[in-house]
Ligand code: SF4
Ligand code: SF4
């Protein structure tokens with residue numbers, strides 16, 4: 001039962017789950033801007049570390065793969081577009097990797 | 109566990125978010141160059157109606173979308189059978205409040 | 216030709232175990248041949264189901280090396296791994312004994328999906344004329360050759376995670392009826408597939424379409440139901 005579209009499903013679910021877990025952190029950090037601008041500044045300086053940059057790239061990938069995979073799903077379900085789904089799913093992953101790599105290249 | 113109404117909400121929130129996420133991705137890739145700073149972020153967003161509305165709408169849509177998504181995961185992977193509505197709307201309201209306070213903080 | 220090592224899942228619902236058999240291998244042997252050989256030559260108490268042996272009746276489905284298959288049309292050569300077979304009852308359905316599962320939940324869901332014909336004319340009236348190339352008829356025809364084998368149902372992870380989910384076969388039949396001009400309750404079907412366990416739970420991972428032995432495409436049928444139900448919901452709103 002482990003076929004390409006099954007992996008696409010798993011990737012969509014796991015990326016969605018991780019993004020949902022990341023969101024509260026994201027919101028909390030941004031809300032520091034009014035409460036404690038210095039804390040935000042020192043937090044942002046963390047993003048200069050290579051490991052943090054890699055983690056950010058991971059987040060960009062998660063967001064990209066969730067949206068591109070999601071657009072594929074909606075085209076499949078709501079437009080009835082069903083041929084070439086495996087190619088489309090692979091394309092969504094490739095596009096997301098591209099976006100994440102571009103992000104990393106600009107970050108360093 | 110989804111019925112037609114939740115499914116519709118899930119897809120509508122996704123459709124609302126689609127252009128916003130693409131914009132957000134582009135912005136991230138653009139803004140990361142040279143590092144992030146409070147001044148840079150606030151310089152863009154503070155006092156801006158556009159970004160306030162942009163991220164306000166984004167937060168509302170993502171809260172609903174994440175609430176419904178986590179509901180399905182709780183049902184299928186954790187075997188949760190009851191209290192699914194509480195999970196959905198608890199997550200949605202919690203995320204919505206956190207998110208809106210973040211948007212208020214930076215605009 | 217040698218010998219096959221066959222591990223068969225045995226026992227009733229409460230007590231499961233695996234038993235190992237050595238079965239002579241033959242040319243063009245099917246998995247059902249192997250199971251029958253065991254029952255006839257090694258252990259007559261082995262329970263399993265089959266009827267037609269030619270892929271028509273849909274009663275012989277089992278898990279073969281972890282994959283749901285129609286055993287009467289599955290050649291051992293194609294699926295054996297290193298001369299070995301694992302045979303187990305269909306996934307996602309309660310076991311009665313050995314390789315026999317209780318199909319009631321599967322068929323109850325066809326009824327719950329209103330996936331049964333609702334007559335729209337009486338016996339005295341003339342038959343509705345429907346051209347074979349009408350779009351609705353073409354869509355319906357794409358899904359009607361279902362043999363109720365429950366292979367798609369066993370392959371579907373959404374059924375495993377969400378026991379109320381109606382599953383690919385029932386939903387596909389519902390979709391064929393929604394497209395059948397002769398069905399008299401098409402709105403009721405759309406309502407029946409929009410509830411708790413309805414078509415909206417499907418995650419489009421397509422395991423149903425991948426494994427259907429008759430090359431049917433429940434994934435696309437369910438996508439059709441999602442579209443139609445959304446159209447209906449938006450009309451109402
Ligand atoms: S496409 Fe839908 S019905 Fe088919 S296996 Fe996936 S979840 Fe189940
Ligand atoms: S759709 Fe295919 S796999 Fe599912 S019950 Fe019908 S014939 Fe079997």
Ligand code: FES
Nearest residue numbers: 268270273275287
């Ligand atoms: S025995 Fe009838 S389909 Fe296999």
